[in-house]
Structures are given as structure tokens and as C-alpha cells.
Amino acid sequence: MNISKIVITGGPCAGKTTGMSWIQNTFAQRGYTVLFVPETATELITGGVAPWTCSSNYEYQKCLMQLQKEKEAVFERAALSMDAEKILIVLDRGMLDNKAYMTDQEFEDVLDYFGDNEIELRDSYDAVFHLVTAAKGAEKFYTTANNTARTETVEEAAALDDKLISAWTGHPHFRVIDNTSGFEEKMKHLIKEISNFLGEPEPFEIEKKYLIEYPDIDMLESIPNCEKVEIIQTYLNSSEGEERRIRQRGSKGNYIYFETCKIAISGLKRIEIERRLSKDEYLEKLMDADPSKRPIRKNRYCLMDGNQYFEIDVYPFWKDRAIMEIELSDPNEKIRFPKIIKVLKEVTQDIQYKNSSLAKIK
Numbered sequence: 001m002n003i004s005k006i007v008i009t010g011g012p013c014a015g016k017t018t019g020m021s022w023i024q025n026t027f028a029q030r031g032y033t034v035l036f037v038p039e040t041a042t043e044l045i046t047g048g049v050a051p052w053t054c055s056s057n058y059e060y061q062k063c064l065m066q067l068q069k070e071k072e073a074v075f076e077r078a079a080l081s082m083d084a085e086k087i088l089i090v091l092d093r094g095m096l097d098n099k100a101y102m103t104d105q106e107f108e109d110v111l112d113y114f115g116d117n118e119i120e121l122r123d124s125y126d127a128v129f130h131l132v133t134a135a136k137g138a139e140k141f142y143t144t145a146n147n148t149a150r151t152e153t154v155e156e157a158a159a160l161d162d163k164l165i166s167a168w169t170g171h172p173h174f175r176v177i178d179n180t181s182g183f184e185e186k187m188k189h190l191i192k193e194i195s196n197f198l199g200e201p202e203p204f205e206i207e208k209k210y211l212i213e214y215p216d217i218d219m220l221e222s223i224p225n226c227e228k229v230e231i232i233q234t235y236l237n238s239s240e241g242e243e244r245r246i247r248q249r250g251s252k253g254n255y256i257y258f259e260t261c262k263i264a265i266s267g268l269k270r271i272e273i274e275r276r277l278s279k280d281e282y283l284e285k286l287m288d289a290d291p292s293k294r295p296i297r298k299n300r301y302c303l304m305d306g307n308q309y310f311e312i313d314v315y316p317f318w319k320d321r322a323i324m325e326i327e328l329s330d331p332n333e334k335i336r337f338p339k340i341i342k343v344l345k346e347v348t349q350d351i352q353y354k355n356s357s358l359a360k361i362k
Contacts, residue, residue: 311324
């Protein structure tokens with residue numbers, strides 16, 4: 001059984017409802033059992049439970065988070081009981097959406113109340129797809145008439161959209177679908193991104209890599225849409241033409257673990273298969289580490305800039321340069337580099353800048 005759990009998020013009037021219909025039609029035809037978890041905030045507000053009816057926004061957010069947790073657990077339990085080979089659980093907003101509606105202190109208090117940490121909540125989902133509000137780039141189509149729980153003006157919707165992007169920045173598979181084309185093209189873009197993630201028809205990635213000047217770390221850490229992630233990457237013994245690695249990923253003492261297998265196809269395309277590990281599984285697999293390679297430690301800065309998601313890797317052994325990567329859904333997609341980054345050259349095909357090469361013990 002293959003169960004994938006994805007979040008569809010976005011600002012008000014972004015097209016989530018229509019997107020859900022497209023997802024159902026597309027992936028049911030591809031053999032998926034598609035389960036939808038409804039938006040919890042809308043359920044509560046239309047039922048009379050809202051920030052303005054509860055004693056405080058903090059108390060309301062506790063109610064929302066508790067119901068969200070229970071709903072997700074129920075859908076996951078139901079999925080495990082189903083006689084299906086491929087199951088896609090689609091959430092209309094996830095846990096980190098709630099961060100955009102709270103102050104930093106309220107969010108910390110809610111996490112403390114439930115004994116949660118932000119890293120595990122954010123990365124508990126396999127992928128996150130953000131649909132940009134019509135208030136950014138398609139203002140004439142902006143309306144709140146299709147959802148009585150929404151009252152935002154165009155300006156408020158745009159600001160909220162930015163907060164939602166900031167809340168999810170740092171997730172290992174986060175994609176933003178904007179309004180640069182018509183609405184139907186926007187939906188097609190969403191389906192293409194989900195298809196690429198699910199590996200339909202095959203689990204490939206298209207990644208470009210650049211050597212950059214050592215970035216201004218203080219500036220990066222001051223940007224709302226930039227999140228620092230600590231990574232330890234260990235290479236395992238692998239067959240010819242295959243790359244196996246395990247990764248510890250997180251920050252502030254909170255980590256999650258992954259195993260990745262990559263097989264080159266041609267050019268920029270590679271088959272990539274990734275699965276989540278428990279801490280015990282991770283520690284067990286460390287025993288199969290490739291003795292010819294050292295673990296790679298790096299700080300990764302996940303930067304959302306112009307709706308493109310860049311990953312800037314800063315290594316402890318370099319003080320004058322760093323590596324920046326971007327994953328694309330189309331090899332011809334135009335890249336708009338962040339203004340704060342100075343690109344030295346593309347190194348996508350340069351083997352000396354691969355992590356597996358940097359890990360080699362000389």
C-alpha cells in the first residue's frame with residue numbers, strides 16, 4: 001500500500017475548491033483512491049466557533065488544532081484499513097496554516113499546549129502546494145462570495161497569502177502556483193506539480209545547481225520567507241549507477257529522518273525514491289554507511305523568492321562560496337535568481353560539486 005498525504009493551501013479565493021475537483025478527477029482515473037480532509041477553520045466558523053465567539057484567538061486556535069489533529073488521524077486510520085494499492089490523502093489546509101492567523105507568541109503557546117514542535121508538524125506532510133490568492137495578479141476575479149467564513153479585502157488577502165507562504169517555507173517539498181497564466185492553466189500547473197511529486201508516470205526530479213558567492217547569512221535569516229534547516233547527510237553502500245543516502249533534517253533539536261535512492265536517467269532527469277524513517281531505522285542504517293565517504297553537514301536556507309523555491313546550502317569548509325539549487329517541473333522553466341544572491345556559474349553537471357563528491361575522503 002502506498003499512502004501519500006499532501007496539503008493544498010493558499011490565500012483567500014485562490015482556487016482550492018476547484019483544485020480539489022481537478023485532483024479527484026485526475027488521480028481517480030490514474031488508479032488512486034482519493035480522500036479529502038475538509039478545511040477545519042471553515043467547519044468551525046460556520047458552526048459558530050470562531051476567534052470572535054471564543055474567549056480569545058488563543059482558545060479558538062487550540063480548538064482548531066485539536067480538531068485538525070483528530071481529523072487527520074481518522075483519515076489516516078481509515079486509509080490503512082482500505083483495500084487499495086494507491087491512496088492520496090488531500091488536506092484542505094494543514095497544521096502550519098494556523099500559524100498565519102496567530103502571533104508568534106500565540107503559536108508557541110499552542111505548540112506548548114499540545115507538546116508539539118513546528119518542524120515535526122510542518123514536515124509530517126509529504127508535500128505542500130500553495131495556490132496564490134487572486135488578490136495577487138488576478139484582482140478582478142477576487143471574491144469572498146464563495147465562502148461565508150472569509151471576509152478579507154484584496155489587501156488583507158494578499159498579506160495573508162504572504163504569511164501562509166512564510167509559514168510553510170522550509171518544507172522539503174513546497175511548491176507555489178501563481179496567477180501568471182489563466183485559471184485553467186493554473187489548475188493544470190497544480191496537477192502537473194502533484195503528478196511530478198507522486199511519480200506519475202515515474203518519480204523523476206529536474207534539478208539545477210549553481211555555485212554562488214558566500215551569502216549574507218544575517219540578511220537571509222532576516223527574510224520572512226527564508227527558513228534555516230540543519231542537515232546531516234550520510235551516504236550508504238550502493239550498487240553501480242545508484243545513489244543511496246540517509247538524512248537527518250530539522251532545527252533547534254527537532255529532527256526528522258529520510259532515506260533517498262537516486263538513479264540517473266538522462267540529462268537533468270533522475271528517478272528519486274524517498275521514504276520517511278523512524279529514528280531507530282535511521283540509526284540502524286548508519287551501520288551501512290559507505291566508509292569511503294564522510295557525513296556531509298550543512299545549513300540549508302530554504303528561500304521563497306518570486307514564487308520560486310531555492311535551497312541554499314552553506315558548508316562549514318567553505319567561507320567564500322556556497323551552493324544554490326532549484327527543483328523544476330519543466331527543464332525549460334525560466335529561473336529568476338534572488339537579487340541578494342550572486343551566481344558564479346551553473347554546476348548542475350559538474351561532478352566535483354555533488355554532495356557525494358564533497359563527501360569523499362581524500
